[in-house]
Amino acid sequence: MPTSTSTTLAPEEEEELPASALISPAFFNFAIASCFVTSIFGSTVNFYLFYKFLRREGKANGFQKVCLVKTLPNFMICFAFLFWVVPVTALSLTYSQLPYRLNSIVGNFAGSWAYLFTPFLQVSLSCNRFYVLYFPFGVKFLKNVPVTNIAIVSSIGIVSCVCSIGLQETCGYVYDPNYFTWRPEGFPCSDELSRVILLMIFVITLTSNSFNVATGIRLAVSKVMGLRAQEAQRRKRRWMIMFTQSVIQDCLHLIDMVNATYVWTWNDKLWYQFLFLTLSFIVIYTLDG
Template identity: 75%
Template sequence: MSNYEYLKIFVQWTSFLCSLVFNLILTFLIITKSPKKMGNYRWLMIYFSCFAIFFSTLDVIVGPFIHAHGTSACLLMRRSESEDVANVQYVLLILLCSCFGVTITFFAIHFVFRYFALERKGRISYFDGKYFLIWLAIPVVCGTVWGLALHFFVGHTYETTEYLRENILHHYNLEMKDVIYVGAFYWRTLENGEMELVISAAIAAGIMFSVKATSISVVCYYGFLSYRQISELPQEGESAFTKSLQKQLYKALVLQAMIPILFMYLPIGTFLILPAFNVNIESFSKLATLFYAVYPAVDPLPLFFIIDNYRIALKDEGQGEDIPELPASALMAPGFYWFALISCLIISIFGSTVNFYLFYKFLKRDGKANGFQKICLVKTLPNFVICFAFLLWVVPVTALDYTYSQLPYRLNSIIGSLAGSWAYLFTPFLQVSLSCNRFYVLYFPFGIKVLKRVPVTNISIVLSILIVSCVCSVGLQETCGYVYDPNFFCWRPEGLPCSDQLAKVILAMIYSITFSSNVFNVLTGARLLVNKMVGMNQQEAARRRKRWMIMFTQSVIQDCLHLVDIINATYLWELSDELWFQFLFLTLSFIIIYTLDG
């Protein structure tokens, strides 16, 4: 199997386990903690949670590859040698495709239900009794239509197989006899060079786009009506609890709609549409596979954080009495608050994308990776963790006006330990490894005999992971953690003796590692300036020097970036008590540095 396939399997299994845990917890909370005013909406949410578990289970069993080539788009999987098993695999593949049609219909029904509940005109009764069963059947019907369209119009054909054969072998090292697929082949090239539309593919695309367009139209229409209705709640004679619950449910619904838009509508829609216009998106299709797998794991998260009954149930007890707090939106000037929020959102999306792309490119690189490339590969992981933590934690909880005491303490502590401590400390360890690697290559170009058979790079990476994990595991203890504080839009220690001491230890380690890294950089730079290449012709010497200078420059720039962040987070932020000033030198500096590092 290729490196990409190992990555795909890891993502699919991780997503499956997270989806199983999150959705089971959510189902338990819906059953035991939901207020009675939710009515049948509870069963709608349970239905959707059970479907998400089914979806992720099916995804990990099938292990699909989403692939596009030229004017074709297909979903394929490895084929079993047994003909009977292969027939079952084909059915599972069609079912997995059908899950997309089910999912987008689910969200349309959610938005219809929320609007009927808000408008108070009696139409919510259409979700009672036998009508409710009809609503539950609609996603199944749409999913069935989606699956049948694929089976009858874009199933396995000789023409499509031959069109994909060479490309599938190149990308996945798989012969077509070893795969099962369904896929649309939109345009065929005639003998005279003209393009001819494949009618069966056009019909299938028409059916799928109709289902998708209908779903999106319903979501937009009823979403707008719901927003308008909620904005009028203060003028209506509803209780404070009802108003609060309706707003919570609407916020949860909007965020739950944003997740499939980011992870399914956009990537899968792009995957289906662009090949029809002869736009080749081969390089994008592998990324779409991973987005499709991650979706069911992240989908239940908004409900945990927005619905008070669920959030309070998850929140650790014994945190003391609530202290009156204000969110960042109340402490910052409105203009600066929105600048801060939008800048963090844009930079975190860009940083997550860049570092994920680099990880993928290093992983699929042909040939055996050298030490420098291995370190660069691993270095994308802490950068991605930090950017992703901003995207899925910092931005959402700040935008929803949560205060520190309203966040689930344990979850905040885990995310803080992972992004604010582990990833933050792991990066300097990898940076000194990069500097040491450049130093070793230049000063010992033929290697050191006793080290030639020792995987020094692998050992240094593993030791770095172990050391950083041991140090940061201390932060998982209560009162020792590193947390995100939405009151001040920044990461910070908990402010207790244990967390303050741990922060000092981590800072001292970073200073020592950064100093060591820069010592290696100075020695490497001196060698590049004064050393002459011997034992090779002038052209080869120039080529090698240029390559080493590029690697050396990369290492120095990355060291300088982290040095700037250390100075900002240690000294500069204390020069002013203004919240906007501290945001610039703590939070914004943090996310920008780890984005630029990629």
């Protein structure tokens, strides 16, 4: 949701103009080129990572399973930019010229479903690191329970239930080439759904960062017992790398949320809002991959 679960931009009532008529040609070309290049790079990276995780030898652990699944929503967002956002904007189409149902479906899957699913997976990664460090020998009653699989399937179910509401007319997210951004449809149903999704993301992000803080404290004060010094150092270094990765990814999504909720409102110029809504959205999900 281009980040902008709170962004409600209504189409022009008097005269509908495409983004190309509202910003300078130089900036319009920059906007198209930056989205095109970033979406190609993001799609390629996430597809490659998906292939590598899928072809990895041996049984995948929980961390690797979540990383595998996490490439899918990132790929969906980059793919939507590459084959929907860039073409319709480059052709200077207006919002009313787009097929509503197709625009709604693309927006619901890339702008809502993938946007909400990624934080669920991120909190799963943070929880995985927390569990490994605080319970290195596991929890007895969970040893034979496929916790990661349950977490992934549950996340898919919750996100799908919430975002299925957006498939109803006037309830979804759409791409608006007039403003070069994704937005709610501007009706009470879509605005309320946007607020619900934004609240869910804030709660999930807070939970994920709480796990990160607890994990960081554990890494700072704990020692790996029962192993030789060299092996203990190697294992701790690996945990630190995974912890750092999780923190960086959480920070990326937090930056995106701040941009979409607050920063974009500080200036009503279209070029400024493009930078902190649309470009921020695609860059964050490319870097996340």
